[in-house]
Amino acid sequence: MMLRLSAIALLGLSFSAVAEGPHWTYEGQHGPAHWSQLEAGFKECSLGHTQSPIDVRGAKPDANAPELGFTYAAQPLRIVNNGHTIQVNETAGTLTVGDHVYKLVQFHFHSPSEEHVKGHPYDMVAHLVHKDDAGKLAVVAVLFKQGHENPTLKTVFANMPVAAGPEHLVDSASVNVADLLPAQHGYYHYLGSLTTPPCSEQVSWYVLKQPVELSAAQLKGFHRLYNHNNRPIQPSNGRPIIEHS
């Protein structure tokens, strides 16, 4: 009886996850090349001129580029498998760029990395999504390469919901996003878009130049749920890219 109830519960969850919006994927008929045709609200995916991700190259060093300020804190893990990635929802933490303050909203993962740097993709990327009071988005990208086990990811990946569904609150697990950041906060900055439908533009991107590590086993663990959940590189159309060392 218990088994049967869980099967019904799982079924319910997958239906509600699918019912949330038009079905889009990373391959096939609903893949990136077709996103703009799936819904009127997705037009920007093909009509936009400053789409993400891009191959970061030709960046101009700018000695006056502001430092990034992070005030992140440990909080109980709120984790969701949304059918496209694993996402951790956040209720505390800020990103400050100069005097501009953004609140941390969530972070999630793509593998391989969506961004390339000088033609080079990384094994994975975490997108730390922030929003200011006017609703403008700033995303910090943390690149991952294979190496040592990442202790912060260990906590997150140990609690990944296997099936798409609603958020899980894991009181016993606590994560501080600050522990995912590299030691150096030098970055590439450009204007881009969401990398998923509706591909909305005017998103400020900050790609941290120093990658962090995760183990081969951790990468494999993520790939059991999501592999190649990365939108292809978009034309940069000559948009300026600033480098902060």
Ligand SMILES: [Zn+2]
């Ligand atoms: Zn993302």
